[in-house]
């Protein structure tokens with residue numbers, strides 16, 4: 001049974017986070033379940049100045065995956081802090097703001113802006129954006145660059161506002177980037193974001209969804225082991241292709257303290273709430289048949305459709 | 320437990336049951352029991368369909384379909400019907416469903432449906448193929464407001480023409496164009512626009528269809544001095560406003576160019592607000 005969890009010094013209501021870029025502005029997602037259902041809402045990546053985003057198509061299907069290169073559409077730091085952030089807080093979200101920048105100095109400037117704004121529970125530094133080149137932001141290839149970016153960001157943050165470093169999901173190189181991030185002061189590492197990939201026309205894109213799930217699980221396990229061996233203390237958030245309660249449990253079993261659910265929300269906007277609800281229920285012995293959530297239409301059964309709020313769920317839960 | 324809740328505004332995600340699937344011409348007409356979807360529907364809102372069964376799903380982008388009709392049927396207060404043109408893997412899967420099958424549906428979606436005029440002015444409704452689906456419920460609403468309704472329906476051929484018979488029941492005039500001339504005037508729908516606008520004296524033009532038709536409608540409306548409201552059928556990977564994958568370049572009220580999400584800020588936009596030349600059309604859109 002998974003109730004509230006501690007992540008990077010914060011107490012979160014659930015180990016299930018909404019992954020960056022997959023929850024809209026928050027307003028759209030709030031229609032399906034209150035944002036307080038989630039451990040945290042990670043915003044799409046915010047930059048210093050507004051970006052219109054890249055050309056269409058931005059999101060394409062590939063087998064069991066989604067390719068995406070959005071070009072980081074966002075209103076820029078100031079407008080975000082003035083409009084979207086207060087709305088998220090008011091909607092009951094624990095807000096983690098994802099940030100990126102064109103340079104170390106710009107990243108520091110964005111983070112310092114957030115540090116002066118109330119309502120930011122944590123900052124997630126996007127160090128692994130597969131379409132970074134298109135979006136015109138820096139993502140480090142070498143661990144020393146990861147350390148430098150993390151240090152610059154952490155230096156701006158007041159105590160109590162932790163930095164989460166979202167590193168490349170490559171299972172071979174994730175451990176060294178994780179260590180580099182923690183050495184730079186990151187309180188947690190987010191492991192298993194979108195894999196570097198390409199659209200059919202060759203444009204850089206990220207690959208997400210069930211197609212990358214096994215890679216993500218391996219990366220999480222490697223990072224947990226490596227931090228342990230190095231004697232580094234930091235929490236790990238697992239991410240990548242998580243679509244069911246069983247997927248989330250696999251990440252928690254591998255040593256992650258929380259999971260971020262991304263593209264599953266794009267196919268089913270109730271996916272993360274459903275996983276959070278599933279994790280809150282005591283684990284039963286492994287079923288012999290496929291995990292219930294695979295076949296389980298009851299999560300979206302018509303009778304429950306009118307009751308997306310967790311209050312209803314808790315009342316309906318056999319305690 | 321609690322009293323009947325006041326009608327919530329937001330969309331719901333439900334496992335819908337197919338009550339009926341009927342082939343009419345090239346299209347499959349599906350009637351769904353999707354509790355909570357039909358009740359909240361307004362003309363121009365749509366549903367997003369997840370392709371395939373949960374757990375076996377390999378196509379993850381969602382497919383949007385206009386809500387064609389909402390009506391009480393059997394024990395269901397508000398069934399939802401869709402008109403599916405089977406053109407690719409997702410729509411073919413959906414079109415192949417039959418009575419008793421289940422499908423995950425989210426709806427009703429869209430931040431802006433068709434806006435109705437305050438005065439009983441003449442209106443023209445333009446649709447092409449299955450995209451004509453939202454126009455019939457719209458026509459009913461407009462008629463309730465005493466707006467003289469003129470319909471212009473287009474299609475590749477007769478098999479792809481939606482309910483011209485039903486159209487005659489609700490509209491004052493119906494004009495039909497098919498590319499092959501199998502019914503109505505032979506030629507593209509857009510070619511008939513200037514004439515229909517002039518004859519009807521339309522103050523507002525409503526349209527649903529592929530981007531090139533909508534662009535033509537926006538232009539013809541402007542020439543004619545009418546407002547246009549166009550329902551965009553651009554690809555919507557999530558259809559729920561979450562992914563920012565459905566960009567539409569527009570000009571804001573302030574005259575400043577910006578990009579909006581078709582699914583969240585649309586799908587109905589004012590034709591004169593869309594920057595048509597910057598809107599990329601999927602390779603084989605039609």
Ligand SMILES: Cc1cc2nc3c(=O)[nH]c(=O)nc-3n(C[C@H](O)[C@H](O)[C@H](O)COP(=O)(O)OP(=O)(O)OC[C@H]3O[C@@H](n4cnc5c(N)ncnc54)[C@H](O)[C@@H]3O)c2cc1C
Pocket residue numbers: 061365380381382383384385386401402403404405406407408409410411449450452551552553554555556586601603604605
């Ligand atoms: C608001 C809206 C309402 C729609 N209503 C209807 C309707 O009532 N009836 C109907 O038959 N179809 C409708 N469509 C189109 C429908 O959503 C699908 O795009 C279409 O059925 C093709 O999907 P597919 O998987 O069969 O084909 P594919 O071509 O294989 O589609 C593959 C992918 O490309 C996307 N795509 C490619 N071209 C387009 C395009 N021109 N428009 C949208 N998406 C595209 C699809 O969404 C999907 O992700 C609507 C689209 C939108 C956006």
Ligand SMILES: Cc1cc2nc3c(=O)[nH]c(=O)nc-3n(C[C@H](O)[C@H](O)[C@H](O)COP(=O)(O)O)c2cc1C
Pocket residue numbers: 019020021022043044045059066068070072098126129166192193194207208209210212239240241242260261262263264562563564
């Ligand atoms: C449409 C889309 C947009 C995304 N935008 C961002 C982003 O702005 N910043 C970021 O760090 N990750 C972004 N991601 C990556 C997700 O946060 C997540 O790490 C990744 O998709 C893997 O998880 P998933 O398989 O559950 O989606 C995006 C993913 C998708 C599908």
Ligand code: FES
Pocket residue numbers: 554555556557558559560561562563564565580581582583
């Ligand atoms: S399709 Fe995802 S935001 Fe519109």
